[in-house]
Amino acid sequence: MTVFVSRDKINSGFTSKVQRLADQNLMSCYQCGKCSAGCPMAAYMDIPPNQMIRLAQLGMEDELLDSEAIWLCVSCMTCNTRCPKGVRIAELIESMRQIKLRARQDHLQVEKISEADLRAIPPIALIGSMRKFTS
Amino acid sequence: MKLSYFPGCTLKNHARNFEDSTLYAMDKLGVEAVELDRWNCCGTVFSLSADDLMRQVAPIRNLLRTRERGDSQLMTGCSMCFNTLKRANNRARANEEDLASMNTFMYDEPVDYAGDVDVLHVLEVVRDQIGFDAIRERVVKPLEGLRVACYYGCMLVRPNEAAIDDAENPRVLEDLITVLGGEPVDFSHKTECCGAHQTVDKPEIIADKTYEILGSAKAQGADTVAVSCPLCAFNLDHRQEATLKIHSDFHTMPVVYFSQLMAIALGGSESVLRLDLHHTPPGPLLTGKGLL
Ligand code: SF4
Ligand code: SF4
Ligand code: SF4
Ligand code: SF4
Numbered sequence: 460m461t462v463f464v465s466r467d468k469i470n471s472g473f474t475s476k477v478q479r480l481a482d483q484n485l486m487s488c489y490q491c492g493k494c495s496a497g498c499p500m501a502a503y504m505d506i507p508p509n510q511m512i513r514l515a516q517l518g519m520e521d522e523l524l525d526s527e528a529i530w531l532c533v534s535c536m537t538c539n540t541r542c543p544k545g546v547r548i549a550e551l552i553e554s555m556r557q558i559k560l561r562a563r564q565d566h567l568q569v570e571k572i573s574e575a576d577l578r579a580i581p582p583i584a585l586i587g588s589m590r591k592f593t594s
Numbered sequence: 595m596k597l598s599y600f601p602g603c604t605l606k607n608h609a610r611n612f613e614d615s616t617l618y619a620m621d622k623l624g625v626e627a628v629e630l631d632r633w634n635c636c637g638t639v640f641s642l643s644a645d646d647l648m649r650q651v652a653p654i655r656n657l658l659r660t661r662e663r664g665d666s667q668l669m670t671g672c673s674m675c676f677n678t679l680k681r682a683n684n685r686a687r688a689n690e691e692d693l694a695s696m697n698t699f700m701y702d703e704p705v706d707y708a709g710d711v712d713v714l715h716v717l718e719v720v721r722d723q724i725g726f727d728a729i730r731e732r733v734v735k736p737l738e739g740l741r742v743a744c745y746y747g748c749m750l751v752r753p754n755e756a757a758i759d760d761a762e763n764p765r766v767l768e769d770l771i772t773v774l775g776g777e778p779v780d781f782s783h784k785t786e787c788c789g790a791h792q793t794v795d796k797p798e799i800i801a802d803k804t805y806e807i808l809g810s811a812k813a814q815g816a817d818t819v820a821v822s823c824p825l826c827a828f829n830l831d832h833r834q835e836a837t838l839k840i841h842s843d844f845h846t847m848p849v850v851y852f853s854q855l856m857a858i859a860l861g862g863s864e865s866v867l868r869l870d871l872h873h874t875p876p877g878p879l880l881t882g883k884g885l886l
Binding site for chain 2: 535554580
C-alpha cells in the first residue's frame with residue numbers, strides 16, 4: 460500500500476487520541492515485526508499489526524479506521540506477550556475500534572444474525588462479538 | 595473445603611457438560627463449590643480501553659457478591675470469565691483512583707469493594723489447593739491409552755498478569771492428564787487462538803483455525819483435544835461441520851472438557867458428562883478405550 464506522509468496528518472491529533480484511549484506510547488514501537496509474525500489473524504488482515512502501529516504513529520486515521528484489520532483482531536494477546544518493547548498492541552487496536560464505535564459506527568449488524576444462529580451460537584460468543592463490534 | 599463459585603452464562607446452557615462434570619469432579623475431590631446466589635454476566639471480554647471504567651463494574655460486582663458471603667476466593671471454570679474477572683480485579687487493585695470511581699458507580703451496593711477477593715480458575719484449585727498427589731489417589735478409572743492433546747487457547751495463559759501458567763509452554767493440563775492415567779500429547783498449536791468471537795460473522799476463519807489446530811493434534815497422534823473454554827469448545831467442535839465443507843481432507847475429532855476427563859477417571863457415570871451436547875460424539879472413542 461502507498462501512503463503519503465504529511466505534517467497535517469501527523470499533527471491531526473489521531474495519534475494522541477489512540478495513545479490516550481489505550482494508555483500506551485506508540486513511539487515505543489521499533490518495527491521489529493514480532494507482533495505480526497505470531498498474530499493468528501494476520502493472514503486475513505489487510506494491514507498486519509506492526510503496520511497498524513506504524514500508520515498510527517504517522518496519524519493515518521482514514522487508512523486505519525476504514526481497514527478490515529481493526530475488526531479482525533480478536534484480542535488474543537499473543538502480540539502483547541511477545542513484544543520486546545512491551546507495547547500493548549491489542550489495546551491500541553481496541554482504541555481504534557472504540558473511535559469508530561463511539562461514533563456509533565457498528566461493525567456487527569445484530570439484527571442480521573439468523574434465528575438459527577442465535578440459538579446455536581453460545582452466549583459467550585454472541586456477547587463477546589457484541590462487546591467488540593457494537594456501541 | 596468450600597469455595598464460592600461463579601458459573602457464567604454459557605455453563606448454564608450450551609456448556610452444561612462443562613459445569614456438570616466440573617461440579618462432580620470437585621465434589622469427588624472434597625471441594626464444595628457454592629454458587630453465588632446472585633451473580634451477573636461478567637461481560638465475556640475484558641475491556642481494554644483506559645478510560646472506560648463502567649465496563650469493569652459487572653465483573654467487580656461478582657467479587658462483591660463473594661465478599662457478602664464472607665469469602666475471599668471466587669472460583670470459575672470458564673476461561674473467559676476467569677480472565678475477565680481476574681483482569682478487572684487486577685485493575686481495581688492496581689489503581690486506587692480507578693477503584694474509587696468504580697465504587698462510586700456502584701453507589702447502590704451496601705459496601706464498597708476493597709480489592710480483597712482472589713479470582714481462581716478450577717485448574718488452579720486442582721493444582722495448588724487439592725494437589726496432583728491427592729487426585730492420583732482418587733482415580734478409579736485411569737484414562738489408559740487415551741492420547742489427549744491439551745488446548746489452552748488464550749485466556750488461561752495471556753496476558754502474563756492473568757495467566758495460570760507459562761504463556762508459551764503451559765503444563766498444568768498435561769500434568770493433570772498424566773495423573774488421571776492418560777497420555778498427554780505435545781502439539782504445536784496448544785496456545786494458538788481459535789478465532790474466538792469471529793465465529794459469529796466469520797465462521798470461515800474459524801474453520802481454517804479448527805483445521806490447523808485439530809490437524810496439528812491429529813498429526814501428533816492425539817485421540818481427542820481437551821479444552822477449558824466454552825468458546826474454544828464451540829469453535830473446535832461445533833465448527834467441524836463448516837471445517838469439512840472448506841477443507842475436504844479434514845478429519846473430525848472429538849473435543850472434550852478437561853473436567854469431563856476428570857469426571858470419568860474419578861468414577862463419574864455418563865449422566866454427568868452430557869455427551870449429547872457435543873457435535874462430534876466422543877462416545878465411540880471413550881467406549882473403544884473402555885472408559886464408558
Ligand atoms: S512487536 Fe512491538 S516493537 Fe515489534 S513491531 Fe510489534 S509493536 Fe513494534
Ligand atoms: S491481539 Fe490482535 S493483533 Fe495481537 S496477535 Fe491477537 S489478533 Fe493479532
Ligand atoms: S463470560 Fe461468557 S460465560 Fe462468562 S458470564 Fe460472561 S457471557 Fe457468560
Ligand atoms: S482460543 Fe479462542 S475462544 Fe479460546 S480462549 Fe482464546 S480466544 Fe477464547
